[in-house]
Structures are given as C-alpha cells and as structure tokens.
Amino acid sequence: MKVTLAYGRNGLSVNVPSYSTVIEPTHLEPIENDHEAVLRALRNPRGTKPLRELVKSSDRVVIVISDITRPTPNQKLVPWILEELTHVPLENVTIINGLGTHRDQTREELCEMLGETIVDTVRIINHHCQEKSELTHLGTSSFGCEVYLNKEYVEADFRIVTGFIEPHFFAGFSGGPKGIMPGIAGIETILTFHNAKMIGHPLATWGILDNNPLQEMTREINTFCKPDFLLNVALNGEKEITQVFAGELAEAHGIGCSFVKQHAMHKCDQRYDVVITTNAGYPLDQNLYQAVKGMDAARMIVRQGGTIICAAECSDGMPAHGNFIKILEMRESPKKILEMIEDPSFQMFDQWEAQRLAMIQEWADVYLYSTLPDESAQIAKITPTKDIEQTLSELKGKYGSEMSIAVLPLGPLTIPYVEE
Template identity: 30%
Template sequence: MKNIELNYGRGTVNLSLDEKNIIEVIEGNEFKVSKSEDEIILDALHNPIGSPRLKELVNPGETVCLIIPDITRAWQKTDKFLYKIVEELNAGGVKDKDITVVSAAGSHREQTKEEHEKLLGKELAKRLSVINHDCFDKENLAYVGETTYGTPVWVNKKALECDHIVLAGGIVYHFLAGYGGGRKTVLPGISSYETIMHNHSLCLKPNLGEGKNPNSACSNLKGNPIHEDMMQAAAFLRPTFIFNVVVGHDGKIAAAVSGNYVEAFYEGCKIVDKIDGVTIKEKADLVIGTAGGFPKDINFYQTSKTIINVKEAVKEGGTMIILSQCSEGLGGNQDVQDMLLNYDNLLDREKELRREYSISKDIGYIFCELASRFDVIFVSDLDPELLKKANIAVVKTLDEALELTWSKKGKDLKTYVMTAAASTFPKMS
C-alpha cells in the first residue's frame, strides 16, 4: 500500500491505496529559479521580446497609461515590479505627472485607496495618479470598433487619450481564455460590461443544446474564440509595451517577460506550461485531487480551478474525488448558487446562461456539465443537499468517497493522485 498525505482545509488527510493501481502522483514540475525576484524583473525589462526597451519607445512630454490588475490579482505582485517600469519610463524622459495608472477591474468592484497602495506600493501610490476603471461608467468609455466576432469594443477613455499604453500583470492558466495576462488586461480589464459579457459568451457553441465550445479551455489558444476576440480588442489600442510575470508554486516571481504585447505574451504562456503543465501518457479511471488546502478550498466556487484541472486526467465516464473542505460554503454570488440550486437539468441551465451570461453562472454550469459526464464526489463539509440537483455527491471523509467509488466500479481502477490540483494542469503527451 502507498500512503499519501493530502492537504485539506487547514489540516491533512491520509490516502492509502494499492500501489499497483496508482499510475502517478501528480505534484507539478520542478522549475529551477536561480535568480532573485529583482534580478528576474530587471532581466526581463532589459531584454524585451520583439521590441526595443521601454525607455527607448517613449519621449519627454508624452503621456503614458500604465494598466495594472485589481486587488483580486494581488498574487501578481505588482508592487514588486511597477516601480521598475516607472524607472524605465522616467529614464525615457516621461515625468511622473504624465503617468496615469488605471486599475483594470473588469467587471469587479471599485478599488479602495488602501488597495491601490497595496498594488503599487505606498511610495508609488503617492507619486502617480491612480484611477479605477468602471465598466458601467459610459461617460468615461469610448467606442473603438467591432471585432470579427461581433463584440462591440468600448474601453476606458483615459487610456485612449494617452500617447502610450503599457500593460502590466501576470500570466496564468484561465478556464475560458486559455491563459490570463497579456491582452486580457484590455478585455476584460478596461472594457465595458457589454464588451466583457459578449466576449465571454463566446465560450458557448452557436445553438441551444450544444453547450460549451471545447476550444475555450485552459492552456488552449488555437481556435479559442474568447482569446482571439481579446486579441482583436487589444489590437484596437495598439499597446506600446507589456510586462508580465509568472508566479511559481511558492508564490514568488519565477519568471517574467516584457516587450511586444503579442510576442512576449506567447513566450510567457510557454513558461506557464513549463511550471504548471504536467504531461501524462494516459487518462485514468479515477483521479483523486485536492485543491491544496486553505485558502484554495475555502469555498465551492474557488474549487472550480481544481475540478477543471482534474477533469483533464480522467477518462470519459470516470470518477473524480475532489477534496475541498469549503469552510465558507458555496461562495461566489447569487448567480452561481442559482445555477446549482434552482435547476435540475443541463438544458435549462444552458438556457439561463445564454439568456444573460455571467462568469458566475458559467462556473455553476461547468460543475453541473462535468457531473453529467463523470462521477463527481466531493469530500467536504458542505451540506449534501446543496449539490443534489447538480448530481454531485458529497461525503465527509475520503474513505467514504473511496467506498462509494469501489461499490460502483470495483477496486481495480487506474488512478492518478493530484496533490496540488488547483495549480497543476495535466496535458496528454
């Protein structure tokens, strides 16, 4: 027997399995980092991809809009690298008074002064003008064109008024766009609500009953309409420069890219694959995955990252056992809860998703859609009644989950164990 300790909430759970049934324990890739975070940042800024250095692209007297993520993406550690970007701008003759920082909140709430200080660092927050993007503020939005996907692109007017746009943030896997970062700082970052929702609704196939477009998925850019639509939106603005980090499993900056907003972004995506993309040779009958403990399993909504990754390693019709304590319940907003609780079939959920698309509804739909294709069992503190209509079983212990699986499918199951499923993405070789 093989014993494996899995993080669960603020503690751990022991898994004991017959070794002959375990294909592999998926723990993520080893990615050696030999430089400090400051060295990584400077190396990227001094060696841009497909572009001269930022200081060579700007001139004295010109204005710059520096677009940064909002507080929900504080993991990107903007306070660590923004001052270095500003140093580059200053070296090119751009004065602090000519730099405007826009917090790319997308459809999220307004940021507070304290949150701006956290994102920029206290010193930079004092030096620079910082504004919040508001996707509903029509007076401060400008129309720049329509994409070939029919998305009307309205963006922050202040960004358009500047001579240069610089995009800053981080690249990570994204369940719809393939990867976050890059062009995503424009759409959804500084776009109107209408623009954002039209773009995200492209994850659905054209006709009712056809469900989701499989190309709108983690790690996929080819034929991904959401990504392609975002690229077209960004092209209307012609960003001058980009700086994106990739964060390692320890929460530190492991790599960074800068330069041309297209070429540098694609290079950053390759780095994400090296860190978080785990190659597998076959799919399993059973995958046991833990979100990684608190706070990654704080609620059901946050566990979406885990189940989206786990599904990549499971055979169609196979079983997923997800360890997610969910100490704060379902999480998310009313949309995701309605999707789980108020419908008893996938078609009605899809109708609601098409009627008025929202990301929260989509997250709820994804859980239910996966539960229609796989046996999904949650080891969790959640009330089992909450997920009954979603066709997801909820049990209190891992042993219960295993017994439930074995009673249906027998014990001789090819199995993967994912010890950090929220941040590792299995990819078939």
C-alpha cells in the same frame, strides 16, 4: 501516502492509497534575483525599445494589473516598473485594477496586492465593466459585438499591461492580451467573449492557442487599442517568479506561453476513476466560481462517469456578488442549466462559469471540500464532503478496491491530458 494539497493559505494534508498517481508541474527554482531579472527584461524587451526609452516624462501612463483572484506578484512588478520610470511624475501614473466582471478590491486587499507605499502614492482605480461613463466605444468586433474598453486606458499616452502566464481553461493560456480583454473591457464585449458558443467550442480549452476562438477574440480586441508594453511572468508552485517576458504584446506573450507549456502540461497514459484536485490555494481558491478551473483540470483525465474531488477553501464564498449563484438556482440539474445557457435568447454575465461547471458535472460526479456551508455546495449541484479520505473509502464501493486515483495538488498549475 500523505499528500499536501494547496488549500487556502496553509495547505491540507490527506492520505491516499500508495498506488495513486500524483501529478505536479515540473518544479522550477525561482529565477536568481527576480528584481534584477525584471529590470533586465524591461531594458532588453522583445520586439520593442527599452521601456524607459519609450515613455516621455510628460506622458500619462496607465499600468493595468490583474485583480486579487490572480497571483500575479504586482507588489514586485509595479514598483520595479516605476523604478524604470523615475522620470515620470507619480501624479502622471494610474494603476487600473483589471476586474473584468469581478467586485472592487478594498484598500486592505490593494495593499496586499501592491504594497502600502504604492497604494498611498499612486492613483488606483477599479475597472467597472457596466459603467458606460467609464468606458470608450472603439468599434465593432468581427465576433459580432461592440468593443468597449476602459476610458482612462484608452485616453492614456502610454499603456502597460502586467500579468502571469498559466494554462487557461477557456483561452488556452492566461496573461498577454487577457489583461485587457476581458480585464478592462465593457460588459457587452465580455458577454460575447464568454457566450455559450465560445465556451462550448472544442478548442476553447487548456493549452490551445491556435484556432481557439477566445484567444482569437482577445487578440482582436487588443488591436483596437493595443498596450504599448507587456510585462508577464511565469510562477512555480510557491508562486515565485521563474521567468520574465517583456516587450511587444504578441511576441513576448508567445514566448511565455511556449515556456509555460513545457513545464505545466503533463501527458497521461490513461483516464482515472477518481481525480483529487485543488485550485492552487490562496488567492486562486477564494471562491467556488474560481475553483471551477481546478475541477476542469481534473476533467481532462477523469473517465466519463468518474469522480472529481475538489479541495478549495472558498473564503470569499460562492461568491455573493455577481450572478453565479442566481444562474445555478435557475434550474434543478446541470443538464437543464446547459440547455438554458445554450438557448440563444439567454444572456447573463457569469453564465460562462456556470456553463463550464455544468459541462464538468455532465462528465463526472463532483465533490467539494471547502468552508462553504453544505447548502451552498448543493445549490451548485455539488456533493459536499467534510473528509476526503472517508469519501475515497466510500467510492471503493462504486469503483472497486483497486480504483484508479490521480491527485493534482496544485490544481490548474498542472494541466494533465490524455491523447485520444
């Protein structure tokens, strides 16, 4: 049967055996009139007063957004927030692009994310986690690090954070407090959040909030300078808004996580020999670093010693910025990379993604269909493939003619799991 995988902007069709199990999130129709739905949420928020009543006309307002590697529809959300804040002069508003450790966005990318009108009329800054002059020290975390957040965020009179909620492979769910931590945190704080012990914790995984150390830390860091208002959304496979969550950070995010868990988590009765996955297409599959999420979703249901085939366009490369490539080049095997990262003396930003990739590779073989040159895939200890159907045919020699196959066309937008 033919299956369309979310790949880049246009998708990728592949033929798989008819007995393959295709796993997708429960399809939800987009919410009726998303503009009105968002305005209703801003006017009837959870756990706090309506947004307009909370903000004075003299307030310096910051709106924290997620960067271009996330599909948050900020081209809609930000103008609609400003529609509620017409009493605030635009010169009093700053949008902070929550890059975490990622690269700056170009003007063209910001226009894609926010619309040209917003880019031309509202001040926008890219967060720089390593620039001490752009950070404020707020104290010491119980997790053993100093807490630094973006200075303009801390000094603002009113703080709004946006985002979208999906299962997350470290923190249980995205959105909510993650917009601030690691979105606009300092590098020292981010490194602790992503250290080997945290990433390797058995409860630091998809769909788990309680006793998940990363979720506990992001919540704690938010208490040092809490956002005054949250606006998060849920999205379907077409990246359309299916529900809106607004108000007090913890209450609104908790309701959102419960909603998403109902529709995005899928219980399976067995593990599979082969799992074909994606990273949900553009903008999520822009680079291999991000595509690790789709591989990790597949890891949830592939058997030990099985095979993961990931289709991710990687139009932005590995990427070239950051330390991901450097770390992958430092050792000759996933096992050696894990040993290096788990050494308490080792600390380098981006190690968390290399660690998770190595954990996946220690569990299963990984193939990659992408636009990356073969050498790039090989640096990552991944086997490149130019033909998924041919790779499936070759794998029959390993697993037999009736090898079990699962397909995740939307990658980490569906999180399958097996109760064991």
